[in-house]
Amino acid sequence: MNKQDFNDGLLGFLDASVTPFHATQNMCMMFVNAGFTKLDEKERWILEEGCKYFVTRNDSSVIAFTYPAGVKSYTMIGAHTDSPNLKLKPNSVIKNDGVVKFGVEPYGGVLLNTWFDRDLSLAGRVSYLGSDGVLSDALIDVQKSIAIIPSLAIHLDREVNEKKSVNAQTDITPIITVNEDFEFDEFLKWQLNKLEIRDVKALYANELSFYDTQKASFVGLNNDFIASARLDNLLSCYVGMLSICSVTSEDAMLFIASDHEEVGSGSTSGAGGSFLESTLKRMFPDFEEYTQMICSSLLISADNAHAIHPNYPSKHDKEHAPKINQGVVIKVNANQRYASNSTTIAKFLHVASSLGEKTQNYVTRSDMGCGSTIGPITATRLGIDTLDVGIPTFAMHSIRELCGSDDAHSLYKILVGFSN
Numbered sequence: 001m002n003k004q005d006f007n008d009g010l011l012g013f014l015d016a017s018v019t020p021f022h023a024t025q026n027m028c029m030m031f032v033n034a035g036f037t038k039l040d041e042k043e044r045w046i047l048e049e050g051c052k053y054f055v056t057r058n059d060s061s062v063i064a065f066t067y068p069a070g071v072k073s074y075t076m077i078g079a080h081t082d083s084p085n086l087k088l089k090p091n092s093v094i095k096n097d098g099v100v101k102f103g104v105e106p107y108g109g110v111l112l113n114t115w116f117d118r119d120l121s122l123a124g125r126v127s128y129l130g131s132d133g134v135l136s137d138a139l140i141d142v143q144k145s146i147a148i149i150p151s152l153a154i155h156l157d158r159e160v161n162e163k164k165s166v167n168a169q170t171d172i173t174p175i176i177t178v179n180e181d182f183e184f185d186e187f188l189k190w191q192l193n194k195l196e197i198r199d200v201k202a203l204y205a206n207e208l209s210f211y212d213t214q215k216a217s218f219v220g221l222n223n224d225f226i227a228s229a230r231l232d233n234l235l236s237c238y239v240g241m242l243s244i245c246s247v248t249s250e251d252a253m254l255f256i257a258s259d260h261e262e263v264g265s266g267s268t269s270g271a272g273g274s275f276l277e278s279t280l281k282r283m284f285p286d287f288e289e290y291t292q293m294i295c296s297s298l299l300i301s302a303d304n305a306h307a308i309h310p311n312y313p314s315k316h317d318k319e320h321a322p323k324i325n326q327g328v329v330i331k332v333n334a335n336q337r338y339a340s341n342s343t344t345i346a347k348f349l350h351v352a353s354s355l356g357e358k359t360q361n362y363v364t365r366s367d368m369g370c371g372s373t374i375g376p377i378t379a380t381r382l383g384i385d386t387l388d389v390g391i392p393t394f395a396m397h398s399i400r401e402l403c404g405s406d407d408a409h410s411l412y413k414i415l416v417g418f419s420n
Contacts, residue, residue, distance in 0.1 A: 001242070003409040007218075007226065010408060013238045014216040014228045018123040019209050020060035020081035020259045021139050023234055027241050027257065028054060031064050034245040045282050052249050055279060058269035059125065059137065060259040063279050064244050071252040072289070073296035075418040076384070077243060078271070078374050079236035079303065080261030083229070084108035084397045086115065086172060088122075088208045093184050094173060100182045101173040102147065104210065108262030112166040114399040115210075119145035120174055124208035126188055131199035140191040145213045147174035174210060212399050223405055224325065231401040233261070235391055236302035239408055243415040251419035254280075261303075261374055271374035277382060298347060298418075299386040301339065301375030302411065304403070305329035305362050307392030320363040322392040325404035327358030328411045331373075331388040337364075339375035339386035348387050351417045357410050360392070 017023035031054040032038070039045055039055040047053065047067050054064035060081055065074075086104040094101040106112065123141040130136055149172060154160055166172065176182070185203050192200055216228030237257045244255040260270035267273055284290035308321035322329045330345055331338040352359050364370040379386035391411060394402040 001246070001412070003406070006242070006409045006412060007405055009242070010226070010235065010238050011216040011218075011228070014230060014234055017081075017230065017234050017237075018121070018141055018211045019125075019139075021125050021207075022123060022141065023081045023237060024056055024060050024062045024257070025139060027062050027064075027237065028056065030241055030245060031062075035249075036064055041278075047283065050249050057273075057275045058259060058267075059139075061257060061269040061275055063254065063256045063276065064241075065254040065279070065283065066244070066247065066249050066251060067283065068250045068252050072292050074252045074254050074293065074298075075415075076254040076256065076297060076299040077240040077415055078299055078301045078378060079240050079255075079257045080233045080259065080265075080271070080374060081237060081257045082108070082259050082262050083232060083234065084110040084262055085209045085211065086110065086174070088124075088206065088210075090205075093182070095180050095182075098178060098180075099175050100177045100180060101175050102210075103173060106168050106172070107209065109397050111395070111398045112168065112172055113164065114395075115172060116149050116151045118148065118399055119213045120147040120149070120210045121145055121213050122147070122208050122210055124206060126192065126206045126208075127204050128192070128197075128200050129202040129204060130197075131201050133201075135204075136197075138192055138195055138197055140188075140195070140208075142191060147176045147210060149174050214400065218405060219402070220405075225402050226405050226408075227400055227402050229400055231391075231393060231403055232304040232396050233302075235304065235403065235408055236411075239412050239415065240302060242412055246412075246416050247419040253419060258374055265374055265377050271377045272381070276378065280382070294382055294384050297384055298344060299339075299375070299378055299382075299384045300348070300415065300418075301373050301378065301386060301388045303373040303375075303388070303390050304393040304396060304401075305331055305390035306396060307394055307403075309394060315365070315368075317363055317365045320361050322360040322362050324392050324394070324402075325406040326392070327360050328352070328407060328414060329360045329362045329390050329392055331362045331390060333364065333370050335370070336376055337370040337372040338388035339373075339379040340388050341385075344385050344387035348389065348414070352414050355413055355417050357414050362390075 049069040265271040375388040
């Protein structure tokens with residue numbers, strides 16, 4: 001796949017994947033189109049050699065894998081479906097001072113300042129009781145700018161440019177209407193009605209998040225950059241998804257996109273849960289074969305990396321400061337916040353160099369804390385050799401992030417190269 005087609009598809013995927021539920025749904029549709037068969041965790045699996053499969057958990061995490069005959073080692077690609085956002089609280093409607101607002105809770109490490117004065121919509125999962133007495137779930141996406149968080153005018157806060165703090169309880173409450181007759185349940189029923197779900201007996205719960213309605217786009221004189229919400233980490237989801245769809249059923253590859261990485265991965269559908277381990281043990285029910293596979297496989301954890309910011313270069317170790325469009329970043333941390341080691345790095349560099357693809361190194365400044373990824377969590381749980389890589393990115397955890405238009409395609413070529 002050439003770079004332009006790759007990037008055009010990336011922009012479409014970013015726009016359509018407004019929540020982890022929608023991202024997982026979109027990836028599942030891609031897997032079906034690529035000849036993968038859907039499995040159900042609640043049913044007995046009968047796997048046939050030479051086939052390709054996928055399975056979901058919580059509608060927000062997905063695993064896809066090939067199942068070639070006689071293969072004892074896998075190349076595994078890991079990413080995460082979630083991004084920092086503003087999630088609705090259960091009792092979300094607030095009516096005061098002539099407007100109706102939604103109470104929200106920040107999810108993950110949100111860069112809150114960037115959420116002001118943006119056109120916001122709402123999407124996620126709704127759980128309801130149908131008139132037939134059956135509990136069901138539905139994914140909704142309003143697909144319309146229905147809310148905004150207006151800034152306080154500078155006339156009322158003269159020190160805003162020198163001192164700006166955001167109170168997550170009082171300052172970040174999206175305004176949705178001046179109609180104080182607004183009823184949230186009726187709003188949800190209207191959204192379900194658009195999905196031709198009309199016989200709703202009771203609305204029980206929801207997991208809804210706000211998102212920026214501005215579309216992903218190319219930026220720069222020569223389309224140097226891609227600007228979008230949720231680049232961290234839907235970009236890696238897209239790369240991993242296309243990679244496993246690009247190899248044959250005889251190439252041993254597995255892709256996992258987990259939820260809840262931004263809040264520590266501690267959930268049934270997060271990397272700290274049992275999803276991947278359970279799937280692998282069903283693929284290799286014999287303990288000896290399972291252990292041999294784990295010990296001979298490689299997990300590549302793909303999660304965005306901090307590019308050196310030209311306005312804040314002092315925030316980086318100048319010897320380990322990745323640049324936009326200069327190649328995939330290999331992430332290293334002496335205290336195991338990243339899982340890369342010399343052996344896994346060598347394997348990645350060997351494939352990258354054979355394809356003529358550039359790579360870069362990233363190490364956090366020694367006087368700053370280092371974030372982490374699903375890499376160390378999965379390596380600890382499974383005992384699998386792991387590498388942490390990522391695409392250099394500006395404004396990580398902003399409502400609109402920025403990456404280069406070359407780097408994701410380069411990572412895609414390297415990952416596919418592991419099958420050769």
